[in-house]
Amino acid sequence: MSIVSRKVLTLDEFTIQQLRDFPHATGELSGLLRDMGLAAKRVNVEVNKAGLVDILGDAGAVNVQGEDVKKLDVFANNQFTGVLQHGISCAGIASEELDDFVAFDDAVSKNSKYVCLYDPLDGSGNIDVNVSIGTIFSVYRRVTPQGTPVTKEDFLQPGRMQVAAGYMVYGSSTMLVYATRRGVNGFTLDPSIGEFCLSHPDIKCPEWGKIYSVNHGNFFQYSKGVQQYIDACQRRTKDNGGPYTQRYIGSMVADVHRNLIKGGIFMYPGTTDKPKGKLRLLYESNPFAFILEVAGGRATNGKERILDIVPTELHQRTPLFIGSKGMMDELDACMAQY
Numbered sequence: 001m002s003i004v005s006r007k008v009l010t011l012d013e014f015t016i017q018q019l020r021d022f023p024h025a026t027g028e029l030s031g032l033l034r035d036m037g038l039a040a041k042r043v044n045v046e047v048n049k050a051g052l053v054d055i056l057g058d059a060g061a062v063n064v065q066g067e068d069v070k071k072l073d074v075f076a077n078n079q080f081t082g083v084l085q086h087g088i089s090c091a092g093i094a095s096e097e098l099d100d101f102v103a104f105d106d107a108v109s110k111n112s113k114y115v116c117l118y119d120p121l122d123g124s125g126n127i128d129v130n131v132s133i134g135t136i137f138s139v140y141r142r143v144t145p146q147g148t149p150v151t152k153e154d155f156l157q158p159g160r161m162q163v164a165a166g167y168m169v170y171g172s173s174t175m176l177v178y179a180t181r182r183g184v185n186g187f188t189l190d191p192s193i194g195e196f197c198l199s200h201p202d203i204k205c206p207e208w209g210k211i212y213s214v215n216h217g218n219f220f221q222y223s224k225g226v227q228q229y230i231d232a233c234q235r236r237t238k239d240n241g242g243p244y245t246q247r248y249i250g251s252m253v254a255d256v257h258r259n260l261i262k263g264g265i266f267m268y269p270g271t272t273d274k275p276k277g278k279l280r281l282l283y284e285s286n287p288f289a290f291i292l293e294v295a296g297g298r299a300t301n302g303k304e305r306i307l308d309i310v311p312t313e314l315h316q317r318t319p320l321f322i323g324s325k326g327m328m329d330e331l332d333a334c335m336a337q338y
């Protein structure tokens with residue numbers, strides 16, 4: 001019998017194959033995910049050129065093609081907003097780059113059943129030192145009637161209502177990882193064919209890990225419980241499940257992606273200066289919380305499950321503790337003592 005080479009599925013093929021298992025699905029969510037993949041490929045091209053900004057011109061300049069050079073995060077925002085607005089699956093968006101949400105007003109979009117929220121380019125401050133950066137996105141079914149313009153109510157849903165969430169990491173390779181309730185799957189961009197290919201099927205977060213990620217510079221601004229947990233991480237030895245390694249590169253997508261794959265915990269706690277922390281609930285913490293929970297991990301704000309928080313405003317912040325279940329349970333035990 002001839003040996004059939006293992007078929008590597010592209011993102012498009014994978015999302016279409018998922019439809020085969022759900023014959024009643026309209027394919028809108030699959031279409032939205034493919035749209036996000038298309039925009040990510042365009043963003044990836046520009047991110048990879050970022051180091052040439054002196055040659056290609058910085059934001060505000062006019063490049064050799066006579067085009068206005070935009071800041072990369074503005075460019076990224078325009079790419080994601082554009083593909084969703086011109087697709088058939090999304091009725092409106094909210095973005096870290098925009099003060100308010102955008103209701104798409106054409107008839108096709110108004111009749112779509114999903115809304116999407118994203119941080120189009122998280123960690124963009126790391127671009128000039130060539131550290132991995134990323135895009136983070138979240139998808140909800142709208143709660144207002146199809147055919148009408150979306151309202152803020154469609155965006156202020158608790159994270160447990162997400163139908164999908166994902167991220168792209170523009171690093172040594174470019175990956176797209178997304179979760180639905182059926183599982184978490186990772187795709188790596190193959191530049192030779194310009195397609196995201198299934199490279200990490202059915203990702204599970206290890207129940208334990210040895211990596212803890214936190215900004216030690218804020219240590220003395222953290223609560224006693226957080227300080228206690230960090231201290232316990234540092235005291236781990238080979239005789240009690242350690243030694244642990246501290247890894248924190250200041251780019252949430254890269255830090256959380258690594259901990260998802262290898263096991264670990266990522267913390268952005270509240271501080272005395274910023275009690276709510278720095279990270280946004282709707283388009284940073286919620287998407288990652290959904291992904292980690294589907295993969296078997298946990299995510300809290302130090303007191304409650306991130307996905308249960310009922311949002312009150314688009315850009316609200318939250319402390320975030322996320323990662324391997326065993327490590328999160330241990331953190332809870334520390335926090336409960338104080």
Ligand code: P6P
Pocket residue numbers: 122123124125215250251252253255278279
């Ligand atoms: P700090 C990037 O600016 C970001 O939003 C996240 O990607 C990252 O985890 C965090 O901020 C780093 O913040 O205060 O530790 O430099």
